[in-house]
Amino acid sequence: MPNQKIAVVLFNLGGPDSPEAVRPFLFNLFNDPAIIRIPGLFRTPLAHLLAKRRAKPAGEIYEILGGKSPLLENTQAQARAIESALADMGEVKAFIAMRYWHPMSDETADQVRRFDPDRVVLLPLYPQFSTTTTASSEKMWFQAAKAAGLDKPTVTVCCYPTEPGFIKAAARLIRSGVAEAAAHGKPRVLFSSHGLPKKVVKGGDPYQWQCERTAEAIVQELDMPGLDWVSCYQSRVGPLEWIGPSTDSEIERAGADKVPLVVVPIAFVSEHSETLVEIEVEYRELAHEKGVPHFVRVPTVGVEDSFIQGLAGLVRRALAGEVAMCSQAGGRICPDGFQGCPQRARQQTSRQSPVGGQQAKRPLAAE
Numbered sequence: 278m279p280n281q282k283i284a285v286v287l288f289n290l291g292g293p294d295s296p297e298a299v300r301p302f303l304f305n306l307f308n309d310p311a312i313i314r315i316p317g318l319f320r321t322p323l324a325h326l327l328a329k330r331r332a333k334p335a336g337e338i339y340e341i342l343g344g345k346s347p348l349l350e351n352t353q354a355q356a357r358a359i360e361s362a363l364a365d366m367g368e369v370k371a372f373i374a375m376r377y378w379h380p381m382s383d384e385t386a387d388q389v390r391r392f393d394p395d396r397v398v399l400l401p402l403y404p405q406f407s408t409t410t411t412a413s414s415e416k417m418w419f420q421a422a423k424a425a426g427l428d429k430p431t432v433t434v435c436c437y438p439t440e441p442g443f444i445k446a447a448a449r450l451i452r453s454g455v456a457e458a459a460a461h462g463k464p465r466v467l468f469s470s471h472g473l474p475k476k477v478v479k480g481g482d483p484y485q486w487q488c489e490r491t492a493e494a495i496v497q498e499l500d501m502p503g504l505d506w507v508s509c510y511q512s513r514v515g516p517l518e519w520i521g522p523s524t525d526s527e528i529e530r531a532g533a534d535k536v537p538l539v540v541v542p543i544a545f546v547s548e549h550s551e552t553l554v555e556i557e558v559e560y561r562e563l564a565h566e567k568g569v570p571h572f573v574r575v576p577t578v579g580v581e582d583s584f585i586q587g588l589a590g591l592v593r594r595a596l597a598g599e600v601a602m603c604s605q606a607g608g609r610i611c612p613d614g615f616q617g618c619p620q621r622a623r624q625q626t627s628r629q630s631p632v633g634g635q636q637a638k639r640p641l642a643a644e
């Protein structure tokens with residue numbers, strides 16, 4: 278239907294926009310029942326405590342980035358690019374709803390109501406579905422939309438772990454990383470995703486399964502026979518056991534094997550603390566310490582044309598109702614058909630290194 282008024286709402290995590298925002302941002306994160314799965318009566322005081330303890334180490338991370346996260350600016354650039362890619366559809370406006378820092382769902386739902394669209398598409402900037410990210414954002418959005426009196430037909434893109442434009446963009450960026458590393462030996466590619474506590478995955482969360490599908494699809498697209506690669510997990514916080522192998526343990530193994538590394542973030546689609554500090558600074562230093570001969574960090578897909586065209590295609594397909602419904606989540610669209618569906622993802626598979634172990638934990642507080 279041409280010339281519709283469409284609101285595309287981009288979901289992302291959000292990040293502090295000043296040093297003062299670090300602690301309240303962390304409080305919002307730890308107070309999310311999708312992150313800390315205990316009743317609110319206990320969770321809220323615990324979230325205050327954890328935010329207080331984590332504020333110092335997290336603040337130091339954001340200090341390296343000038344006191345704030347660049348996630349909002351990078352997401353704004355993606356919003357403008359998506360609007361341009363969908364300009365032929367009519368009046369399309371992309372909004373941003375962050376989960377833990379501004380602009381959050383309540384502010385955005387109000388803006389969307391004032392825009393008065395015919396339809397709303399919720400588009401997570403998380404290629405892989407997790408209850409801790411996509412589902413949490415979606416739940417918050419529907420609460421906020423109801424409170425704002427926004428009652429427009431809405432469809433949610435579920436996930437796109439193997440979306441061809443996303444895979445193509447990542448592969449393009451990796452090729453030059455592999456070429457650079459190859460001057461120092463036979464490179465190993467680490468597909469590094471944000472980790473999750475094991476019990477979340479055991480509870481049926483499809484995230485790990487989908488991260489592995491993303492890594493496999495990129496390897497297939499790269500078409501580099503004999504490529505040495507592994508799927509691993511970064512950013513562990515807290516005392517729980519997290520999924521592995523950890524990115525740290527894989528860096529250590531590469532040091533022992535004396536192979537150059539190409540580290541590729543596949544669960545983040547723009548730059549922020551986990552890419553610019555954790556990978557670029559901390560893992561680079563660890564690699565140096567462990568004797569890795571060369572370390573390359575591949576940038577996130579950001580506003581790469583094929584990625585943006587891929588996202589625009591998901592919006593078109595969601596509006597056309599062309600894609601398979603995700604049977605687990607009423608009303609949510611699963612663009613990969615059954616391939617990336619949470620329902621199917623219970624079959625845990627794995628491409629895990631035999632040496633993969635526990636991730637070195639990031640302390641919740643300055644220890």
Ligand SMILES: C=CC1=C(C)c2cc3[nH]c(cc4nc(cc5[nH]c(cc1n2)c(C)c5CCC(=O)O)C(CCC(=O)O)=C4C)c(C)c3C=C
Binds near residue numbers: 290292331346472515
């Ligand atoms: C793929 C995306 C993400 C998943 C899954 C996820 C789960 C998850 N995260 C924490 C704890 C923290 N995450 C933090 C930062 C952070 N997390 C993501 C993405 C995912 N998190 C992003 C994009 C960011 C960076 C935000 C920015 O810098 O702009 C932090 C804060 C930073 C720090 O203190 O180091 C914490 C804490 C848990 C516990 C969890 C799953 C249960």
Ligand SMILES: [Fe+2]
Binds near residue numbers: 471512
């Ligand atoms: Fe996180």
Ligand SMILES: [Fe+2]
Binds near residue numbers: 602603614
């Ligand atoms: Fe699905």
